[in-house]
Amino acid sequence: MSETTVVTVGADMFAEAVEGQAVGVERVDWRPPMPGTEADLAKVATDARRPEANRLAVEAMLGVTAHLVDVAPASEVLGLEKGQFLHAGPPITWDRASGPLRGALMGGAALEGLVDDPEDAVALFESGSSVSLEPCHHRSAVGPMAGVVTPSMWMWVLEDRATGRRTYCSLNEGLGKVLRYGAYNDEVLTRLRWMGDVLGPLLQAAVRGTEEATDVTGILTQMLQMGDEAHNRNRAGTLMLLRDLSPAMVGSIDRGGFAAKDVAAALRFVGGNDHFFLNLAMPACKLALDAGRDVPGSTMVVAMARNGTDFGIQVSGTGDEWFTGPAQVAEGLFLGDYGPDDANPDIGDSAITETAGIGGFAMATAPAIVRLVGGTVPDALATTRRMHxxxxxxxxxxxVPVLEFQGTPTGIDVSKVVRTGILPQINTGMAGAVAGVGQVGAGLVTPPAEIFPKALAALAARVPA
Incomplete structure (x- = not known):
């Protein structure tokens, strides 16, 4: 006589009651779909294009290799003109902008000489007569936290040599009181001017003077084996970038006429900023995901981004349309005396890393990350497993070495999110809610659940009759 096994779904109390009677139990982790989505799920499931569309989108994404090919001002590579500002996340106007975004815009206006005092920029943005705001994503760029980019800021330039497609990101300022966290005091502006006058030109000379272009995708591959997850931990990646560029940086003393003291200052700045590589990881991820855009019928998410007020996603099969909901406040660890009431809702384009399958999706590669964002090592392992x-x-x-070198979970599927109710996990820094404060902590956050049914409805509406 065969042994009886009971399959249980839902509440664990039933499984425990059966086990208490010495009967074998097989638990099935099933959840109902998000409320009100049944018809759209059924419609998308019947789309004959979907399997092949998702295969093509994933294949295109995984086929990209990002190389570092240049460093140049945003005015040159993005065509930004005086008074034009890029920001993180989906489109937003000044009247709805969060504290850190306002602070970064105010500092950016002073950096560009539009005002003498950042505080005077409030009237400038309120009038809107000589300034404009646009998402970084709309110019093939990404920006961490507030993500503000002005014409004089220097940008990393990454290229997929197979297609010639390029993406861009500003240089990383470090942590604490920095522009991207909404700080704009004299220390912040002095650092930004040094980055524009010294660091940017020196990095340009180094990149152009390096025989072999740095393979950013390759560095990402290595750093995931070395304890980084490429969002909030980039220590190994930063050191590998320094390894690749420092010979040419030193060589620029003779070749490019740079002063030895400036090269030394630049090397100290990069070496002392563990997050420096983040601003290369982000455009590398965007370069890959942009290759998977605009595939009719594909349910793959190609961007997740936040502006401090709204959280938005874009999906391959729905073009450039944004699906938005209110950004959430992260849960995590705070600096000094700061607490949850001091934190702004989630902000930044850096969730492009999770969209590509690293960052919070690869927390199992970087168990030490829990010391920054909270949680436990088992939590980190469970998160990566759950994202699959x-x-x-x-x-x-x-x-992921600790998971028998299983590949990171990649290509978020809108229909799977809606069907399971599992939301993408993001680890992130936290900016102060008040303009000028800077960083107040770091933690874990998820997108607002309602944006995925919105995207699913748009996909269902596009299913051919």
Whole structure:
């Protein structure tokens, strides 16, 4: 006589009651879909294009290799003109802008000489007559936290040599009181001017003077084996970048006429800023995800971004349309005396890393990250495993040693998120809610649940009759 096994779904109390009677139990982790989505789920499931569309989108994404090919001012590579500002996240206007975004815009206006005092920029943005705001994503760029980019800021330039497609990101300022966290005091502006006058030109000379262009995708592959997850931990990546660029930086003393003291200052700045590589990881992820855009029928998310007020996603099968909801406040660890009441809701384009399958999706590669964002090492492992339930593929380049070198979960599927109710996990820094404060902590956050049913409804409306 065969042994009886009971399959249980839902509340664990039933499984425990059966086990208490010495009967074998097989638990099935099933959840009902998000409320009100049944019809759209059924409609998208019947789309004959979907399997092939998702295969093509994933294949295109995984086929990209990002190389560092230049460093140049945003005015040159993005065509930004005086008074034009880029920001993180979906589109927003000054009247709805959060404290850190306002602070970064105010500092950016002073940096560009539009005002003498950042405080005077409030009237400038309220009038809107000589300034404009636009998402970084709309110019093939990404910006961490507030993500503000002005014409004089220097940008990393990454290229997929197979297609010639390029993406861009500003240089990383470090942590604490920095522009991207909404700080704009004299120390912040002095550092930004040094980055524009010294660091940017020196990095340009180094990148142009390096025989082999730095393979950023390759560095990402290595750093995931070395304890980084490429969002809030970039220590190994930063050191590998320094390894690649420092010979040419030193060589620029003779070749490019740079002063030895400036080269030394630049090397100290990069070496002392563990987050420096983040601003290369982000455009590398965007370069890959942009290759998977605009595939009719694909349910793959190609961007997740936050402006401090709204959290938005874009999906391959729905073009450039944003699906937005209110940004959430992260849960985590705070600096000094700061607490949850001091934190602004989630902000930044850096969730592009999670969209590509690293960052919070690869927390199992970086168990030490829990010391920054909170949680436990088992939590980090469980998070990576859970993200496989809402993704289309694994990335064979980016593997997790502790999980038997399984590829990171890659290609968020809108329909899987809606069907399971599992939301993408993001680890992030936290900016102060008040303009000028800067960083107040770091933690974990998820998107607002309602944006995924919105995207699903738009996909369902596009299913051919």
């Amino acid at each position: 339930e809402i993704t289309l593929a694994e990335n064979p380049r980016w593997s």
